[in-house]
Amino acid sequence: MCYTVIMNNFDFKxxxxxxxxxxxxxxxxxxxxxxxxxxxxxxxxxxSIKKTGLYDRVTASLKAAGLEVFELAGVKPNPRLSLVREGVSLCREHSIDLILAVGGGSVIDSAKAIGIGAVYEGDVWDFYTGKAEPQGSLKVATILTIPAAGSESSNGSVITNEDGGLKRPCGSDFIYPVFSICNPELAFTLPVSQIANGTADIFAHMHERYFTNVKQVDLTDRLIEAGMRNIIHHAPRLLDNPEDYDTWAEVMWTGTIAHNNLLDTGRVGDWGSHDIEHELSGMFDIAHGAGLAIIIPAWMKYVYKHDVELFAQFAERVFFVERDYVNPWKTALEGIYRLEQHFKRMGMAIRLSEVGITDDSFDEMAEKATAGDSAALGNFVKLDKTAIIKIFKLAE
Amino acid sequence: MCYTVIMNNFDFKxxxxxxxxxxxxxxxxxxxxxxxxxxxxxxxxxxSIKKTGLYDRVTASLKAAGLEVFELAGVKPNPRLSLVREGVSLCREHSIDLILAVGGGSVIDSAKAIGIGAVYEGDVWDFYTGKAEPQGSLKVATILTIPAAGSESSNGSVITNEDGGLKRPCGSDFIYPVFSICNPELAFTLPVSQIANGTADIFAHMHERYFTNVKQVDLTDRLIEAGMRNIIHHAPRLLDNPEDYDTWAEVMWTGTIAHNNLLDTGRVGDWGSHDIEHELSGMFDIAHGAGLAIIIPAWMKYVYKHDVELFAQFAERVFFVERDYVNPWKTALEGIYRLEQHFKRMGMAIRLSEVGITDDSFDEMAEKATAGDSAALGNFVKLDKTAIIKIFKLAE
Structure with a gap:
């Protein structure tokens, strides 16, 4: 194993x-x-924001403050490049100075893309292919209605180019929203599937930061474990009582903290599961959280031998698995099993076959995932095309 | 018991x-x-910063960047109002635009006071008596050499007015430093007493936020417990190996997180122990952390019956005390006992008599603590003069 021995230097703001x-x-x-x-x-x-009355409350608030309001609706899950381009044009045409995203991660990511696109001479997709880096942005603010993506306080945006089904991320400090309004009550109307997908996504953001080769990062280990325990404790309660303010408050604030970059200070996250999942939702248009619930356990089974002790720590501290001192790898595997059981309890599929994805597509998805710059995904364990196909097999 | 049932609304930035x-x-x-x-x-x-070479490195860095450098040395623990006033005059005289504090909490708090004082027409002490609120500040930046006060990323400052031995806090969002440089190596030369006092102060910042009457704040409960466990795990290691980078990195980053206001989002902290301790160090000039190690356990013994379950949670989750399901109060008391043992292991006094403070002063300190606006201290349990004297008795 190759460890970075000490906490990495970092900048955080x-x-x-x-x-x-x-x-x-x-x-x-x-x-x-x-x-x-x-x-x-x-x-x-x-x-949906019109049905719930949120649209009226927000526009009333904006107008009461003397602001001129323009509109662009129609964002879909896995937000589309074409709508982003439309937004860029709109912003230029009307000299917009703040984009207010009202929705979940897809709407926020779309708004962020419009923000960086509107102040850029070239095509906004350049930022997602790595051809260019953002040099500025219109101000973006958010009203969060779906706790999941953490985009309300993150420096990232993920956009899907319909032309080729390519789903790609862009990260830049220009992308942080200036403010985000988080009212747990706005999540009361979410369907069960979105509760499950959202809380899986929140867990995944902590998972990606937790599994690292950097040692001596105890504080962030413990903070991540605190967040993981919290989401695993509270998510199932929402199934029984989707209008419980307290529980939504826990889930919503955990979702923000999970992805605001505090939890990876000093460490290097993995993000292999995210990159693999992007191929799933890029090709099959399944929800990001639904894909993660399938990919993460399979990824864990593929990589746990790389650092059995870290997986044992995860099992012991997050799921309170009793340690097997003679066979620590059994402790590690028990942690993975309990995570699968958590996703099942949330009503989620945990195998590709359950969502109708068969091994016909494995090669193409693995090929796409490793195309271009990213010949190998992930940091904890580098994954080439062969490794990704093995992970799909474990998830089959 | 009077509980606020839900997580409080909050703004955080x-x-x-x-x-x-x-x-x-x-x-x-x-x-x-x-x-x-x-x-x-x-x-x-x-x-000390001249002996270690830090002074030379910092001035070289400032001059290499083309900056004009002025100096004000002489900050003492429990930083004095007289030096702050001197700094205010200096800043006005030379049109200073950034105050760079190189040191621990005292130096940083002094710099913050100078920052708000320099842009205020009246006397800076007004901000500490509550007579005025800061409306702006010169920029303040820090290079942290003593992990303890958390002032490097906080919106607070505590200054002592020598005229009367009054130690008073001021909080304002104008007080946040613009940047803080945290290099764990700069703490290698700290004497054992400062290691003990500093880590006690870090613990105390989490303690003050933990004990609250707000329920349904699981995420911040868990994040605070993560930070508490981390400081209790790592602090004793510094006694054996005060030049261990990894351990200092844990302590330093925990010290910042403990006091950057993340950990009290949605809850109302107590701060009674801090206010009582300010009278100790105001009158006897003992270090803040040293005073806290004496006051906190006594405060806990005085208030634990107000919420036995929260104290049991503290004992179980922070010190892994085995719960006594029949007598939860015994679990609570065991947690307090273990905290005292932690401070003792750090070589600290845990009774007033050990530092030469006798019951002659109890009345005067309690009188000062409850003078003026603050007829009662704390939020978890309101403490009047009589209660404070009882806490001193428990700490005797």
């Missing part, structure tokens, strides 16, 4: 202002004005 | 950029210039 709690969306207009906005592009998905 | 790791002080000049500085006031304590 997260500039997003979080406004958390009941009725916090009523402050939208005042906040946007404080951040200097005059013309706001309201960006959202479909009709 | 911490704007301080943390630059963490080996050699990070070499970036000082470039960073200060990036933040727009031209004239820097270097603020520090005594000769």
């Amino acid at each position: 997260n500039p997003t202002q979080i406004i958390f709690g009941k009725d916090s969306e009523k402050r939208t207009g005042v906040l946007a004005a404080e951040y200097g906005a005059k013309k706001v592009l309201l960006h959202y998905g479909g009709g | 911490n704007p301080t950029q943390i630059i963490f790791g080996k050699d990070s002080e070499k970036r000082t000049g470039v960073l200060a210039a990036e933040y727009g500085a031209k004239k820097v006031l270097l603020h520090y304590g005594g000769g």
